[in-house]
Amino acid sequence: MKPTNLKENTRKLQASEDEVNGDHSRKISSSRFSSLLATKDRDYLLSQDGTQVKVSDLEGKVLGLYFSANWYVPCRSFTTQVLVGAYEHLKSKGSNFEIVFISSDEDLDAFNNYRADMPWLSIPFSDLETKRALNSKFEIEAIPFLVILQPEDNKYEAPIHDGVELLNRFGVQAFPFTKERLEELEMEEKEKRESQTLINLLTNHDRDYLLGHPAAKQVPVASLVGKTIGLYFSAQWCLPGAKFTPKLISIYQKIKQMVVHRGNEDDFEIVYVSSDRDQAAFDSYFNSMPWLALPFGDPAIKILAKHFDVKSIPCLVILGPDGKTVTKHGRNLINLYKENAYPFTEAQVDLLEKQIDEEAKSLPKSKYHAGHRHELGLVSEGTGGGPFICCDCDEQGSGWAYLCLECGYEVHTKCVRAVDRGSIVDS
Numbered sequence: 001m002k003p004t005n006l007k008e009n010t011r012k013l014q015a016s017e018d019e020v021n022g023d024h025s026r027k028i029s030s031s032r033f034s035s036l037l038a039t040k041d042r043d044y045l046l047s048q049d050g051t052q053v054k055v056s057d058l059e060g061k062v063l064g065l066y067f068s069a070n071w072y073v074p075c076r077s078f079t080t081q082v083l084v085g086a087y088e089h090l091k092s093k094g095s096n097f098e099i100v101f102i103s104s105d106e107d108l109d110a111f112n113n114y115r116a117d118m119p120w121l122s123i124p125f126s127d128l129e130t131k132r133a134l135n136s137k138f139e140i141e142a143i144p145f146l147v148i149l150q151p152e153d154n155k156y157e158a159p160i161h162d163g164v165e166l167l168n169r170f171g172v173q174a175f176p177f178t179k180e181r182l183e184e185l186e187m188e189e190k191e192k193r194e195s196q197t198l199i200n201l202l203t204n205h206d207r208d209y210l211l212g213h214p215a216a217k218q219v220p221v222a223s224l225v226g227k228t229i230g231l232y233f234s235a236q237w238c239l240p241g242a243k244f245t246p247k248l249i250s251i252y253q254k255i256k257q258m259v260v261h262r263g264n265e266d267d268f269e270i271v272y273v274s275s276d277r278d279q280a281a282f283d284s285y286f287n288s289m290p291w292l293a294l295p296f297g298d299p300a301i302k303i304l305a306k307h308f309d310v311k312s313i314p315c316l317v318i319l320g321p322d323g324k325t326v327t328k329h330g331r332n333l334i335n336l337y338k339e340n341a342y343p344f345t346e347a348q349v350d351l352l353e354k355q356i357d358e359e360a361k362s363l364p365k366s367k368y369h370a371g372h373r374h375e376l377g378l379v380s381e382g383t384g385g386g387p388f389i390c391c392d393c394d395e396q397g398s399g400w401a402y403l404c405l406e407c408g409y410e411v412h413t414k415c416v417r418a419v420d421r422g423s424i425v426d427s
């Protein structure tokens with residue numbers, strides 16, 4: 001194909017794409033990144049400290065285009081809680097990975113503040129045209145959004161549009177984000193799920209029991225088969241755990257009562273999976289818990305943490321009566337729905353969400369809350385909400401919430417303590 005009679009720019013772009021399709025040389029693929037990221041006046045990107053880095057330096061790299069903005073809480077959480085860690089890990093392993101930030105910040109100050117947290121490159125804030133072109137080329141409709149491009153353009157390897165989901169799901173394992181790698185991960189996950197049973201999760205060849213009360217009582221793991229089981233990853237030294245454990249104890253007791261009341265057999269149990277530093281700490285913490293535990297320092301503890309990819313504690317993983325994972329977000333569900341979360345299945349959560357949507361219809365659109373000086377607006381998944389950490393109770397939330405957009409201050413609807421605004425002087 002010989003492009004003629006076309007405008008200079010279009011001709012160049014077309015020519016490089018045609019050549020790339022036939023010839024996968026390094027030189028040409030770098031011009032592919034240039035055509036996306038450079039302009040005729042600018043052949044560089046900004047590094048974290050503001051130095052200029054040539055776009056041609058991206059040659060041969062797997063490239064993440066990160067569409068994000070500081071004013072949106074889910075963007076900030078993804079940046080600081082997922083992307084920075086993944087990026088630094090891959091860099092420290094010498095992986096050929098780079099990220100370029102495409103900002104939707106409202107002004108230069110906001111951009112610079114946000115960029116200060118980002119160890120990767122950025123398109124200068126002033127280059128609206130390139131940012132706009134990238135947003136439209138990759139059809140960005142929601143942020144945070146991470147597009148992954150392979151170093152060589154390849155018609156079998158379409159750009160990945162769900163980099164955010166892939167990193168949330170697989171972490172750095174997803175690298176280099178090729179079709180082959182992702183198929184491998186899917187397969188591993190499927191095999192892991194199929195082979196997962198309560199017995200192979202909780203026993204090993206030296207031990208087929210868990211600890212119960214009074215101390216040293218042994219409860220056979222086999223007696224738990226067929227029940228809904230919560231694996232509670234926690235430790236006495238863990239501060240959020242100190243807050244969550246008493247709540248979980250009270251809800252555990254309510255679930256037990258509820259189950260008995262319904263005339264069902266006792267079909268719920270929790271197993272403490274301890275990360276305590278020594279036996280004494282384990283003993284004293286486990287003594288405060290009404291459920292079962294894996295012995296302190298048991299080899300199964302590390303295996304379970306890896307198997308369920310537990311990144312922070314406290315964490316409550318729920319297993320169904322068949323021993324398969326129901327959810328890793330048991331803690332979140334307990335916080336949101338208390339004992340009503342039981343048995344933690346998707347069907348139960350859907351039911352609760354419907355009830356909550358119904359109830360939210362009667363909530364005021366905005367409210368003043370004793371813990372914040374600005375007025376808070378009611379948000380949900382579709383209107384700027386999404387997963388958050390409640391600024392009042394420090395627990396996770398999602399769905400309906402009250403949010404101060406300016407400050408990023410967000411609380412559960414149940415955590416709002418109404419105040420009479422007229423009686424407070426603005427500071």
Ligand SMILES: [Zn+2]
Nearest residue numbers: 390393412415
């Ligand atoms: Zn809260």
Ligand SMILES: [Zn+2]
Nearest residue numbers: 374404406407
């Ligand atoms: Zn505010």
